[in-house]
Amino acid sequence: MVEQMSPLGDAYVPGSHGNFADGTGVKISLPQPGSIVEATAWPGREAALAGAIERVTGLSLPHHPGGGVVTGDRSGFGIGPRKWLLTDAAEGLAETLRDALGIENGTVTDLSHGRTAIRLEGERAEWVLAKFFALDFSSDAFPVGSGRATMHHDILAQIQRTGPSRFNLYVFRTFARSFWRVLCHGAEEVGYEVR
Amino acid sequence: MAEYSALSLLKNALSANRDWKPAWRKPEPKPAYDVVIIGGGGHGLSTAWYLAKEHGITNVAVLEKGYLGSGNIGRNTTIIRSNYLLPENTRFYEHSMKLWENLSHELNYNVMFSQRGVLNLAHTPSQLDDFARRGNAMRHEGIDAELIVGAAAVGRLVPGLDVSGSARFPIIGGLLQPRAGTARHDAVAWGYARAADRRGVDMIENCEVTGFLREGDRIVGVSTTRGEIRAGKVAVAVAGSTGRVMKLAGIERLPIESHVLQAFVSEALKPVLHTVVTFGAGHLYASQSDKGGLVFGGDIDGYNSYAQRGNLPVVEEVASEFVAMFPGFSRVRLLRSWGGIMDMSMDGSPIITTGPLPGMYLNCGWCYGGFKATPASGYCFAHTIARDEQHPLSAAFTLDRFQRGILIDEKGQGATPRLH
Amino acid sequence: MLISCPYCGPRDVSEFTYQGDATRTRPDPASADAAAWHEYVYERSNEAGPHREFWQHAGGCRAHVVVIRNTVTHEISSVAPARGDRI
Amino acid sequence: MSPRRTAAGGRIDRARTIRFTFDGKPMTGHLGDTLASALLAGGVTLVGRSFKYHRPRGVFAAGVDEPCALVTVIDGQAREPNVPATQIEIFDGLVVESQNRFPSLGFDLGAVNGLFGGLFSAGFYYKTFMGPVVGPLKGTRFWMLCEWFIRRAAGLGRAGDAKDAARYEKMNAFCDVLVVGSGPAGLMAAKAAAASGKRVMLAEQEPLFGGAARWSGETIDDAPAERWADEAVAELAGLDNVRLLPRTTVWGIYDGNTIAALERVTDHKASRARGEPRHRHWSIRAGKVVLATGALERPLVFPGNDRPGVMLARAAGRYAAEYGVLPGGRIAVFTNNDSAYRAAAALHRAGATIAAIVDVRAQVSAAASKLARETGAEHLTGHAVVDTAGRQRLRQITIRRFDAASGALSGAARRVEADCLAVSGGWSPAIHLASQAGAAARWDERLQAFLPPEPTGGWVGAGSFTGAFTTQEAIAQGLAAGAAAVGATPAASKPPQAGGPDLDVTPAPVFEIRAKGKAFVDLQHDVTAEDVRLAHREGFVSVEHLKRYTTLGMATDQGKTSNVPGLAIMADAAGRTIPQVGTTRFRPPYSAVSLGSLAAERHGELRPERLTPMHDWHIERGARMLAAGLWFRPQIYGQPGETVEQAYAREAAAVRAGVGIVDVSTLGKIAVQGPDAAAFLDRVYTNVFSSLPVNKARYGLMLREDGLAFDDGTTWRLGEHEFLMTTTTANAGKVMQHLEYFLDVVWPDLRVNLTSVTDQWAGAAVAGPKARDVLAACVARTGVDNEMLPFMGIVRGEIDGIPVTICRLSFSGELAYEVYCGAGHGLAMWEALMEAGKPFGIVPYGLEALGTLRIEKGHVTGSEIDGRTTARDLHLGWMLSKKKPFIGSAMMDREGLASPERLQLVGLVSLDNRAIANGAHIVEGKQPPDDPHGSIGHVTANCFSPALGRYVALALVKGGTSRHGTRAHISDPLRGRFGPVEIVSHHMFDPEGSRMHG
Structure with missing residues (x-):
């Protein structure tokens, strides 16, 4: 397979940036999962979809809105009614899942190129994210594993909390460079490291 | 009542200003009038004036729920222009412009119409082409319009604008209407009220219409919080309250939605912005008042509302566009914001019509355009009331145009009022 | 203003797109009843008070919701999925 | 240390001296000081000038309610005008300037306005400046002349014009x-x-x-x-x-x-x-x-109540207790309630002499009396201050006996020396x-x-x-x-x-002491008690009329100190109670907010940009980029010395003669999937899609519910239940919402799912007679010949190992293909196509050439589908299926939408060999002003057509088709162009379409 090219171009500058008076507030990175997939069940077929996802990925997705899980190379979380966003470090998830699901149960859309994953982690991750999103990032309101679909101005973002102070953000690829820039800009205050 | 003039000011100053008389009487409502106008805002008051002046109909009452001018006439950003695209609009608004140009004299009241120009900024070549098309449409209707090409030319016209090529939405030109400008909004209401009053029209404040009197199908008057008032003709000019008032007459649905539009003013500054400027990469219009405040506004909030109160996203959007245009204004401070209720129509153009019930006349659907339309709206509405026919200038603004598909859709957005 | 998306929870109004009067009925697609189509496309109840309206959570899950909101106070009394879905 | 400083107490750190400048003069204060407290400590009493009469004003309050002491803070190039001195914490290097004065704060020419107070009464400007009815100053001209002077006199501070760092x-x-x-x-x-x-x-x-x-x-x-x-x-x-x-x-x-x-x-x-x-x-x-x-x-309203040195009692108390500053050496107090006694005590404790406590009440509480005694002040109950004296600062107050119930003054006037008067109302x-x-x-x-x-x-x-x-x-x-x-x-x-x-x-209900002299209600806007009474006389009684007519409460302090006294004076004049006059609804903000904070990071360069996967390549190849919504797209790939017209004509000609390539990644793309997908498309498009075979594409048109044209594009059937819909770049978001609305709200029974895949796919259109040769040279795992890939056919293959989907369709009228791959491979695919195209002379082309090719062919875009046109206006009536209802079908035949007078799409050919500018109008005869209302249409798109060798355009013209073959003129008065054109069919080049089927 030909490797995907990052959409960031010259906006991606590894190293340390911003104000380090109090150490590195956040680390920003580009995890580049091989597969990003949106899966949707028809009404009443949610269980069939959850079953297919579990068979294919081993992810046992909670049914409550916004619920999700992260295991090793894979993750999944609810992004809308009967709709999940799934990722896998490996390529090819969309095809496997589509075969496992069947059109009578729902649809699978490959977004591996269409969405860009950005990882933000560190002590000040909640603070930095709160500059962009009108979401309650406290761990009570936004527990590990769960996800939210939201937006920063014109940029739609799907966000999963993958650790106590770690988040994965999925944004539309063509907005990724722009969003990366504003994210870095907002992180300057707390000091950030790109890697 | 005395004429206003420099001389009368001087005379009264010498008597410690003790001899000034009320600008308009505060009469008790009579039991009956030839015409009752519901709505003591700009359009209702100008309708009363032109009924008296143009048609000699003076046995008229203007009924106002609160105080005169309490609606949109006192809540807008005071911009007057006739820079429209479609001929139905250009002709109407240009007539309004001509009335504006002589309004202070006509009313013997300084409404402070200042023709400082309105400049629409263009940020892309295709936008400039659209402006050229609109400007040419104006010129073909005999209206002044100039195309400003190039950032430098714009920068000379409006110092302080970010005309650098590095702006996110660089300015490449604009469409200027030199005769456009601003006026003192409250003075328009007061001037019309005073002038109509001098011809015998009764302004009845604190008089809320609570129902319509009928004889069969026909509307023959109104019941109000100050008693029943019978009328040969009942005219409705209540802008954002159209839905509410028309429901009292049993009209449950109209091609109108009421939306809240916020407006903003900064603290007073020394002169810094001489023209009215609109941002083309969003929706923002700004000018500076004579007092020095920057007066600006943007989009409607975008949901039905009668609350005269908007929400934060529009405040942020408008401020961001303003600062994008004028980077030096980031430390200028917002002093006050408020909301007006716009009567958004289904094609973005107004309605001036007889009916929809016998004995009734309806004026509504002004969207963002109500203030600048004030003189022509009253002028044409008075004609419709007096003669029971459309004035040629407002002939297209009928209610049945939607059924017939003869739409006047300046923005081409269709039946989505929030987008007009 | 906050709208409690039945799927996502309370979210800022800026995430939503207003889709207007939800009391209108779309005529049978094959119907040629001009009056009914006119009423559906052009006429609005424009209530001052509780107003039934559609919003789309365009900046979130993208679902449409039916909101009952008082247009005089902006108070929201109910939000439900437009599809009548269980979620 | 300043003699005004107390020895101890408060929030300031006396060990830390802070240096700042006020009007260029170096000054000092202590850490913890506000500018106001530091100025008071430095003996500065004149801080600002009032709005209308330019009267000298000092510090009046200690917080956000300050109406008088407004200054401009200078921070490098940036200026922040109208900041209350009470809200500025001083720091080393702070630079502030006073404002609204010329030439200086101490000597202000504007103060001459005060001499004309009677003339400049509330609302005077509505009654004059109208000017002559005839002559050179008629209409609005005289007013605008006067306004020029008024604007310069008005306003407060000056805004900056430099970008804020x-x-x-x-x-x-x-x-x-x-x-x-x-x-x-x-x-x-x-x-x-x-x-x-x-x-x-x-x-x-x-x-x-x-x-x-x-x-x-x-x-x-x-x-x-x-x-x-x-x-x-x-x-x-x-x-x-x-x-x-x-x-x-x-x-x-x-x-x-x-x-x-x-x-x-x-x-x-x-x-x-x-x-x-x-x-x-x-x-x-x-x-x-x-x-x-x-x-x-x-405050209380009384003559001379605005003189520097008169301040709110709480403010005076706060300066003493909180900042260790005495606002005066000899302080008098004037009150209608007990709270001012607390301030008097604080001032006394801090070392000030309390000259007198003047209370309008005849009787005061025991606690207040005790405090008064402790201060050693003369305690004058049943008295009022009726005047003040002093140039640019308070020197003396005048006191008379006062009856709080009637407001009557009696007895002889007494003068008391004081340099500060602490007032509480x-x-x-x-x-x-x-x-x-x-x-x-x-x-x-x-x-x-x-x-x-x-x-x-x-x-x-x-x-x-x-x-x-x-x-x-x-x-x-x-x-x-x-x-x-x-x-x-x-x-x-x-x-x-x-x-x-x-x-x-609990105060005595006294708001104003009526005596001779200007008594101010709104100190910043110079609204006097007489102005309020004048408003009443002229009928501006309701609180909103009062505000709007006199400007009471409209200043930067938003009437925090003046609202209630103003209402009280109006109520008294009108013989009403205060609540009958009413209170205004307060609006945001509570106190002024910087526009910068509201704009936050959203303005300027941090607004999002949308870039295609090939963006950097375009830039490197010298493409001039055009903003299209949030997107950036190549306009032309100019060569040295080329004009824009030369560049696009070269690019377009290369496509017609050989082969060109254009980035079409910005097209909206929606995955439409599900068992009911085909049925759904039949409802949303005017034409039929259920009959479309798998691996074929079809051009589709959508209308709005009101029957007008909405958007167009091709939709590809990738599988029995899977379609890829393309939309115009500009309408992608709107089409998505339109479709989602119908699925959620109108047809929830349909099993169709929509996903935006605009960003998933990079797209390149390869067009021109040699397009097939280019593909044949690089595409593996599929044939691209006419049999494998007929017009509107779809195949899947690989280019350099990259999986691609190719659809043979044409916007240019040439043999053309759209090649899509995963966006992360977009650049690699593009470069491979360029490489494969090299032997065939492939040329990248931009939006201008794209536009030229489509204009020659008469294909429509957003310029023609402008929300006002119908399918028939655009000659797309053939796409309106009669076999099925679709969105818009019920309303598209209304009389206004079928009128022969409507604007219709035509082609224009320039007859004077000059360009036909976009935005020009079309007239039959003369240009304005000779032919009022003469416009019969307008140009929607224009170009020099290399294929036709002429300047051509598309236009919407009244009754267009019936004018084919006739002459008209384009009229562009804005740009001074008027010239003859021939109106022709919009199909100007290869009307049979033989080239793209080749």
């Missing part, structure tokens, strides 16, 4: 309880709420928490109130569930308890750290808000935020004040905000409010006990 940020926050105000009530509320473990935020507009506790001179639990407050704050600061926000003004309550607050992060610092914002715009979603915003003191609870939240204020006759109504919904109140003015009440209410806000009952333990004199702030 500072950063502004937005911050979103969520909490269970937001406490606004940190006096004893707010602190108690925060503590009580925090005890529940819920999330609490405490916002205080001043730098230090504590509010009245910082200057009241009282004790709480036997400690100085100030120390008690510090301890309470320290305790709160130690809790994980509490966030403290000093220097943060809560300025707006919006729907759903969305609270707007401004944090001044660095205004008190000499420099900003990297990335540190100057202002932070907080948007806080609070479960409950505790309003503990305190009360604002009102009672208290107005700061109910602004409650009012914004929709609550109507209610008038309290006893307190002579507007109080907030009973709390409903989002907020609860505590302390003097509610009209409870004692510290003990504030503590009790704070506890109760904090507990109520988290749904708890207050702890049973004994609340803190306040100790201090038992003062009664």
